[in-house]
Amino acid sequence: MPPVASLSEGVWLKGDLHVHSRHSKESSNNPESKIISFSLSVGMDYVCITDHDNHVNGDVANNTWADPEFRSDSLLLLLYGAEWTTTRGHGNVFSARPYDHQRLYDVRDQRDVVVGAIKKELGIHLSANHPSGKDHFGYSYDMVNSIEVWNSAIWSKNANAIMIWDDMLSSGRKLTGRGGSDAHHGSPETPDKATKNSYQAKANYVGTPTTWVFATSRTTQAVVDALTNGRVAVSANPFAPRVEFYADLNGDNKMDMMMGDNVRATGKPVKFRVQLSGKTVGDSTYTISVIKNGNPFGTLQTTGKQHIVEFTDTPETIGRTYYRVEVTGPSTPYPQVPGSMALSGNMVGLSNPIYFNFDPNF
Template structure:
């Protein structure tokens, strides 16, 4: 059965595109990802991007192991991710389609392998109270989560902690809302649809969490159920939706200490995250110079006590060669617009100054709108984004909630 979410996709895409065709990516014979250390890396200093590495990926996508998706093998999804320069991928099939046994379905599939991509372990926790994605660098016991889906939140929290998971609320608004406590989650999927207006409810929920002192990371996820159209695919709905929603619509960027699955999840947990409309769209990065000595000492995800005086902020837009027109950068403080700025592609950086109130909680984040970036592999995605290009996670002051 097609959900209301996907009926909306089909209606919007039929308006924007009549058909979409393409070739299936080639087969792969790469070895599985080698095991990596389970230790959580420390956060890199922010004075230079040389101290960390930006990695881009998709944190929510479905393969043939989800019975409500088209019959796309994991190899086809991974191949598209590789071809567009992704660094990591989380194939998150519905756990209720296999009775919670994802370890012997999605994870056991021999096609879940790549030399180019870091492949996270995940599955969509699919319940009557909402959907969520756990993320792990190593296999974990997802069956425990599935069996506890109707229990108390306290029991679920115990399992999440014992399994060492990053737990993330999926598309929290709408029919498949997230109905559990947000104190369970490390991140929220605020950008779930290439149709930007569909994300308004999720953005409001995230804003409520921020305003209440919960520094929960915002992330994206395509939630694509359709793979890339190719020989043997069912014509019609699958091809239409694949033209607008696929790997990287949107793309979630993490500033990690290393190119490892553990470092991706650590950066996600700690809010070192930016979201762009697709892999070719610019990435926005927000910094702060708390002591105004000319060196940026905070970035997205960082939390500090306000100095009691003005703080300098810098916004960088990375990868702006795709556009010829100016971008509009909106700075948001504590849920309200602090200022709106015009940024030229030829000068993709701007500065502003503001004073976080001493003794009070405050946060700053940015959104970027402008000319959509072309994404030839998913051609209709740029037609639906309403010019939304990128958004940052916040820089925090006086947020004391431990993760």
């Protein structure tokens, strides 16, 4: 189990976990320098450039990572990764340090047990990308640490991914839900170079959506650890409110655990708190939908300048229980990617689950 940040000392970091540079063949006008400078301009803390490994025959280290533009000062953390692109679907690798991606690429057509063994030896975080549709993830979810439940600015296309996530959670898998813009195209340098792809960049680019992690510190390893631990929320863009989800186990009005955490149920009621942090849209109303074990549990609303709601429930003492939340409301402007607001609609953000009685080793 990776180190877990205390609720009082952890730090929230935001970034994008699925972006393609010019080292992906179908990408256009999106060099690494543009991705990095744009990420800094919108206040990102980290980014992972995930080029398709089949475009370089698995040799990511001498392409994406060896690019002289793959560098940043301490203001932006650069994760090491790539999109594992296979005939059975796609997955992203996230690592705090360079690893031998060629080994994972070479076993892409092997049995799951072989892939899983290599993944373990490499010490990497493997995530299922856009799990439904054309490039659905066709491997066992037992060998991945997370699943991309929000791919690109188009929230409506993720319904099946959310369904798969709930199915995996209901089966006892403590699987982190995360986002990724899957951006391939950068805006043109000058108006006369405008193309169809440049308009895509105005609707879907870095940060649509944004994945927040509650980390022990501002380091690449802490980002990966928090992602593995499920201390994760996803928002429509870098400026949208962050969804925070906590639980008070003993009724003393002090939060004891947060999303991603797992404890044994005691049979006593638990008070849950949902908080929207960051900038909200005026005195608008936000709707919090609570999902319990994959089913709608309740709907709450919050209006005003401080957006905090609470509810109480008693998790089962025998059998697993999980709770997670989704938040809808007014779209938060993202001036740098103006077209994204229409695509994300009224979806503001979501949390990872709080777990009870889950196997900590699964």
